[in-house]
Every structure is written in C-alpha cells, then in structure tokens.
Amino acid sequence: MPRRASRYGLRIVALGYLLVVLIAPLTMVFWRAFDKGADHLWHSLSDPNTVHAFKLTLIIAAIAVPLNTIFGIVCGLAIVRQRFPGAGIVNAIVDLPLAISPVVVGLSLFLLFGRTGWFGPWFQQHGIQMLFALPSMVIATIFVSLPFVAREVVPTLREIGDEQEQAARTLGAGEWTTFWRITLPAIRWAVIYGVVLTTARCLGEYGAVAVVSGHIEGQTETATLRVQDAYENFDLPGAYGISLVLAVLSVLVLVAMTLLKPKESSR
Amino acid sequence: MRRSSRRPSEGAPAALSLGFTTAYLSAIVVLPIAALVWASRADGVGSFWEVASSPEAVAALKLSLGAALVVSAVNAVLGTITAWVLVRDEFRGKQVVNALIDLPFALPTIVAGLTLLALYGPSSPVGIDIAFTRTAIVAALLFVTLPFVVRTVQPVLLELDRETEEAARSLGAGELRVFRSIILPNILPGILSGVALAFARAVGEIGALVLISGNLPFKTEVASVFVFNHIQSGDQAGASAVAVVMLLISFGILLAIGGVRFLATRHERA
Numbered sequence: 180m181p182r183r184a185s186r187y188g189l190r191i192v193a194l195g196y197l198l199v200v201l202i203a204p205l206t207m208v209f210w211r212a213f214d215k216g217a218d219h220l221w222h223s224l225s226d227p228n229t230v231h232a233f234k235l236t237l238i239i240a241a242i243a244v245p246l247n248t249i250f251g252i253v254c255g256l257a258i259v260r261q262r263f264p265g266a267g268i269v270n271a272i273v274d275l276p277l278a279i280s281p282v283v284v285g286l287s288l289f290l291l292f293g294r295t296g297w298f299g300p301w302f303q304q305h306g307i308q309m310l311f312a313l314p315s316m317v318i319a320t321i322f323v324s325l326p327f328v329a330r331e332v333v334p335t336l337r338e339i340g341d342e343q344e345q346a347a348r349t350l351g352a353g354e355w356t357t358f359w360r361i362t363l364p365a366i367r368w369a370v371i372y373g374v375v376l377t378t379a380r381c382l383g384e385y386g387a388v389a390v391v392s393g394h395i396e397g398q399t400e401t402a403t404l405r406v407q408d409a410y411e412n413f414d415l416p417g418a419y420g421i422s423l424v425l426a427v428l429s430v431l432v433l434v435a436m437t438l439l440k441p442k443e444s445s446r
Numbered sequence: 447m448r449r450s451s452r453r454p455s456e457g458a459p460a461a462l463s464l465g466f467t468t469a470y471l472s473a474i475v476v477l478p479i480a481a482l483v484w485a486s487r488a489d490g491v492g493s494f495w496e497v498a499s500s501p502e503a504v505a506a507l508k509l510s511l512g513a514a515l516v517v518s519a520v521n522a523v524l525g526t527i528t529a530w531v532l533v534r535d536e537f538r539g540k541q542v543v544n545a546l547i548d549l550p551f552a553l554p555t556i557v558a559g560l561t562l563l564a565l566y567g568p569s570s571p572v573g574i575d576i577a578f579t580r581t582a583i584v585a586a587l588l589f590v591t592l593p594f595v596v597r598t599v600q601p602v603l604l605e606l607d608r609e610t611e612e613a614a615r616s617l618g619a620g621e622l623r624v625f626r627s628i629i630l631p632n633i634l635p636g637i638l639s640g641v642a643l644a645f646a647r648a649v650g651e652i653g654a655l656v657l658i659s660g661n662l663p664f665k666t667e668v669a670s671v672f673v674f675n676h677i678q679s680g681d682q683a684g685a686s687a688v689a690v691v692m693l694l695i696s697f698g699i700l701l702a703i704g705g706v707r708f709l710a711t712r713h714e715r716a
Contacts, residue, residue, distance in 0.1 A: 185621060186535060193531035194543070196524045200588050201549060203572075204561040211564050254467040261460055271700065272471050275479075277643070278696040280650025282670040283689045286677055287478035290485045290686070297481055322474050354459040376551070383554030385653035386670065390677055403556045403653070410560060410657060419564075422557040429552035436552070437545040 205426065212423035215416055223420040228397045232405035233424070238313070239388075239401065240381040243320040247377050251328025252370060256362070258329075259336040260344075270333075276325050284322050285390025288315050292391075311393030316401070319387035324380040328373030335369035336362075372439045379432040383425065479693065486686040498687035505664045506672035507691060513580065513668065514648035517587040518641045525595025525644075526637055532596070533603040547597065550590050555653025558589050563658045578660030583668060586654040591647050595640035602636040603629075635710035639703050646699040650692060 212220055223229070254273060258266055276284070292309035293299045302309045309315045343365070347357045363370075385403040392399040400408060402421055409417035486494055497503065532544050550558065562585060564570075567577040576582045606629065614624050652670040659666045661675065669692055676685035 182621065189527055190531050190535050190537060192524070193528040196528065197543060197546070197592075200585070200592060201546060204558065204565050204589065205546075205549060205553070207561045207565045207571075208557065211561075250467070250470050253463045254470075257460075257463045257467045261464060263464060269467060269471065271704070272475055274700060275475055275696070278646040278650075278700050279479075280652065280670050280673075280689075280692050280696070282652050282673045283482065283650065283692050283696075284478065286673055286685055286689050287482040289677060290682070291478050291481040293682075296485075297477075318474065318478075322478070325474060358459075379552045383552075383557075383653075385554065385556045385656075386650075386674075389652075390674060403554050406554075406556045406560060407656060418560060422554075422560050425554045425557050426561075429549065429554070429557075432552040433545055433548055436548055437541075 208419065208422050208426045211415075212419040214419070219416055220420050220423070223414070223417040224424070226417065228400065229402075229405055229409075229417065229421060231397050232400045232402045232421070235313075235316075235400065236382055236402040239317050239320050240378060242317050243324055243381050244374060244377050246321060247325055248328050248370065248374055250325070251330075251332055251373055251377075252363075252366075254329045255332030255336050255366075258333055260341060273326050273329050276323055281319075281323055281384065281386030282390060285319055285387040288319055288322075288387070288391050310391055311395065311399055313399075315391040316388050316399065319391050320381050320384050323384050323387050324377045327376040327380065328370060331369040331373035331376070332366055335366045339365045368439060372436070375432055375435045375439065379429060382428060482686060482689060482693065485682065486690045489683060493683070494687050494690070497684050498691055500684070502663050502667075503672060503684065503688050506667050506669045507688065509580070509583070509667070510649050510669035510692075511695075513583050513587055514645045516584050517591055517648045518645045520584075520588060521591055521595045521644045522637055522641050525592070525640060526599055526633070529596045529599035529603055533600060547593050550592050555590055555651065556657070559586055559654040559657040562586050562589060562654070567658070577658060578662070578666060580666060582658045582660075583655060583666060586658050587648045587651060590651055590654050591644035594644040594647065595637060598636040598640035598643070599633050602633050606632055635706050638706045642699050642703045642706070646696055649695055 254269070257263070258270055258273075289310065290296050291298055292302065292315055294303070299309070307314070343361050344357050347361050348354075352360065383403060384401075385407075388401055389404060389407075392401070392404060394400060394404055394408065396408065402425060406418050406421050406425070409415075409421065528547070532540065532547075562582070563577055565572070566574050566582065566585060568575055576585065610628055611624050614628055619627070650670055651668075652674060655661075655668055655671060656674075659668065659671065661667050661671050663672075667675070669688055673685045673689050673692070676682075676688070
C-alpha cells in the first residue's frame with residue numbers, strides 16, 4: 180500500500196521536524212527553570228532588578244498596544260472604506276515592519292534622536308531624554324508591533340462589505356454611531372486577535388529595544404534584555420526564571436489565538 | 447444636519463482617519479527610516495560603499511544571506527510537508543500540534559535563543575553541542591521562521607478542490623504526478639510568499655542569535671549583530687552602511703511578495 184506508507188512517512192517527517200525544532204526547545208525552558216527547585220526560582224524572580232524589568236515591559240506594552248490598536252482600526256478603515264490616491268503605498272508601509280530587521284529600526288531611532296540627529300538637539304534643549312529612556316523604547320516597540328491589528332482588520336472589513344454601514348447611515352445614524360454600533364461589533368474578533376498578536380510582540384521585543392535602551396540595569400532594562408544580561412553574568416537561574424515567565428505568557432497567547440481562530444473563520 | 451451620507455470618503459471623519467493614519471505612519475515608520483538613509487549618505491556615496499564593502503561587513507552580510515537561503519530552502523520543503531500533514535492527515539493531538547506552530551510568533555526570540563542553547567549547547571541533555579557555530583545560527587533561524595510557510599500553505603490546501611485530484615488519479619496518474627501537476631501549481635504562490643517572509647525574518651533576526659551564535663567577526667557574526675556591535679562601539683558609519691543594505695534587502699523582498707501576489711491573482715482580476 181504505497182499511499183499509506185507515504186502518508187506515515189510524511190507524518191513522521193513533519194512531526195519529527197516539529198519535535199526537534201519546536202517542542203524540545205519549549206520543554207527545555209520549563210525543565211531548566213525548575214532544575215534547582217521552586218524556591219530557587221522564586222528567589223531569582225524576586226530580584227528587584229528583575230521585578231523592575233517586568234514592570235517596564237508591562238508599561239511599554241500598556242502604551243504601545245492601545246496606540247497600535249487604535250491605529251490598526253483607523254488605518255484599516257482608511258485603506259478599505261476610502262478610495263484615496265496612495266492607498267497602495269500606505270498598505271505597503273504598514274507591511275514594512277514585518278520585513279525590516281529590529282536592529283535597523285533601533286539604529287534608525289538612534290540616529291533620529293541622537294546628539295547629531297534631526298530631533299536630538301531639540302529634545303535635548305527642552306530637557307527631554309529620548310535615547311536610553313522610556314520614550315525611544317516605546318517608539319521602537321510601537322514600530323515593530325505596528326502591522327498586526329491592521330493586518331487582521333483589513334481583510335475582515337473587505338469581507339463584511341459596507342452595506343450595513345450604508346443602511347445605518349440611510350436610517351440617519353451619524354458616522355460615530357455607525358462605527359460603534361455596526362462596524363466595530365462586526366470586526367471585533369479580528370481586532371482582538373490582532374491585539375493578542377501585538378501584545379505578544381510587545382512583550383517579546385528584543386532587537387529594536389536593545390539598541391535604544393542602553394541596557395541600564397534597574398532603569399531601562401526590559402524582561403527580554405534582562406534575560407540576556409542575567410545569562411551573560413552567569414546568573415543562569417535568573418535567565419531561566421525570566422524565560423519561564425515569558426514562555427508561560429507566550430503559551431497563554433497561543434491558547435488565546437487557538438480559541439479565537441474558529442470564531443475568526445466562521446464570522 | 448445631514449451629510450451626503452452615501453459617500454463616506456467625503457466629510458470630516460474620513461479626512462480625520464486618513465490624516466491620523468498618514469501622520470502616525472510618517473512619525474513612527476517613515477521618519478526614522480529617512481533619518482537612517484540620510485545619515486548613511488552624510489559622508490558621501492563613495493564612503494558609504496567603502497564602509498559597506500569592508501571585509502567584516504561583507505562577511506556578515508554573506509553569512510546572513512547564506513543562512514537565510516538555507517533556512518528558506520528547508521522551510522519550503524519541510525514547511526510544505528508540515529502544512530500537508532496538518533490538512534490531509536488525521537492523528538491524535540493534531541489540534542495541539544496545529545496550535546504549537548504559532549509558538550515562534552508568541553515566544554520572545556531571546557528566550558528561543560536561550561532554550562536552544564540549553565538544548566543544543568555545551569550542557570546539552572541529548573549530547574549535541576553546536577553552540578557558537580554556523581549550524582547553530584541555522585537552527586535558531588529555523589525555529590523563528592517555522593510558522594511562515596506552514597501558515598501560508600495551509601489555507602490554500604484547505605480550500606483546494608479534491609475532485610481534480612481524484613479525477614487525475616482515476617485517469618491513472620501516480621501520487622507524484624498528482625502532486626506535481628495539480629497540487630504544486632496551486633500552492634506554489636503560498637510557498638513562495640511564505641519563503642519570502644521567512645527569508646526577510648532570517649536576514650533581520652537578532653534576538654534568537656545573540657546568545658547562541660557567539661558573534662565572532664568573520665565566523666558567526668551575522669549582519670544584524672554586526673550593526674548592533676558597531677552601534678555599541680560608536681561606529682555609526684559602519685552600522686548605518688550595513689543597515690541600509692539590509693533595508694534594501696527588505697524592500698526587495700516586499701516587492702517580490704507583491705509580485706507573487708500580483709501573479710497569483712492574475713486570473714481573478716482578469
């Protein structure tokens with residue numbers, strides 16, 4: 180039975196590949212983190228600098244995610260519902276952060292806000308610290324996580340069409356009412372899915388933030404930077420402890436994605 | 447007050463949303479990239495090429511592109527097989543495996559690098575030590591790029607009409623023939639755009655690589671790490687030159703993806 184044999188062959192190849200590249204590494208985080216016991220893990224996680232790093236990561240995400248969510252919805256509406264010259268260019272620019280290296284993003288901001296950059300001197304005169312401080316780290320994170328909500332909203336808006344919106348307007352609803360009562364409820368699952376992806380990207384960003392943060396322990400160190408710092412200072416339990424928390428968060432993200440997907444496809 | 451409500455592109459909200467979109471994109475994306483391009487040409491085009499073609503920069507770019515090529519090829523084959531198995535095969539736990547495919551999108555890349563180092567590094571529990579080698583770079587890139595091809599091929603396979611395949615089989619076509627003449631032409635655009643996205647990601651990746659690659663110039667220093675190291679050491683000219691080359695590669699890949707989409711939807715538009 181050649182068909183059957185090839186089916187099992189392919190299954191073994193695919194699952195073997197996933198095991199080596201994906202599943203084994205994931206289990207490794209959990210195993211290594213609990214290597215020395217839960218007490219040890221708790222001790223390394225309650226280090227003040229580590230706590231600060233997690234707080235900073237959450238603050239950055241709390242600013243970047245809402246901004247990119249609003250942008251994603253507005254941008255999706257602009258691309259799909261308005262025919263304006265240059266819509267193709269806007270669409271392409273939204274895709275850019277998916278293709279550009281985070282390090283290139285970081286360097287760009289570094290040059291923009293540096294001493295000799297276009298905006299560096301202005302901010303310096305006004306006493307606003309951009310580089311090696313929260314503002315540039317937030318902008319870097321917004322850049323890399325920008326496309327996710329827009330990417331989810333655009334196809335959904337195309338699919339639902341604008342008949343209901345037009346009906347609402349004919350019945351006398353204003354733009355704002357139409358948006359809140361018709362458009363937003365219709366695209367809510369796409370928005371939520373996009374928010375989940377954006378959050379995951381914000382929590383996990385490393386490259387862009389690493390360039391602009393300056394790695395100041397207890398000040399500009401996010402959770403991901405702290406992992407590297409701990410590892411390079413031979414604090415392996417610390418590195419694995421933070422990694423464990425981040426890995427648990429990403430598994431939660433996966434669960435959220437899986438729960439949201441069926442609703443996505445049956446909308 | 448009544449507005450001419452049939453045309454949403456007129457009126458204040460429309461102008462506002464367009465204005466906001468343009469302003470946000472300009473401030474966050476366009477302006478920083480413009481600053482990079484501007485800075486790289488500050489000392490003249492000649493000096494840009496001189497820096498970009500320094501032996502260390504060329505070695506780093508070559509390594510990044512080479513590793514990305516290897517990773518793209520592996521993804522094209524194994525990603526397609528994985529998508530196939532997830533669509534056409536039935537086995538217990540398939541839903542869990544399907545959900546796990548997205549893990550590299552959800553897991554911070556620095557964590558991916560750390561855990562790969564724990565698994566395939568000096569203290570490996572399976573006795574494989576590839577730390578600080580080019581093999582390690584490819585392994586880390588395989589992890590972060592895994593979902594792209596699977597997720598672009600999967601939906602196409604799901605929607606593929608199986609009757610054509612059955613017809614071909616009943617006419618005596620072998621499995622390989624069916625795949626080559628019927629399935630592959632349909633999923634090829636998906637494979638290509640998935641591969642292009644994986645390639646872009648592989649060229650630009652840093653988080654998964656900093657811990658496991660060792661970052662030795664000329665040996666295991668990829669382009670992104672080169673840029674990072676040269677920013678740290680204050681060599682902005684060197685960092686900018688390589689960064690602009692990486693930027694050009696990104697633009698090229700986006701153009702290629704656009705081209706693939708254009709060709710793939712050709713018959714739908716005609």
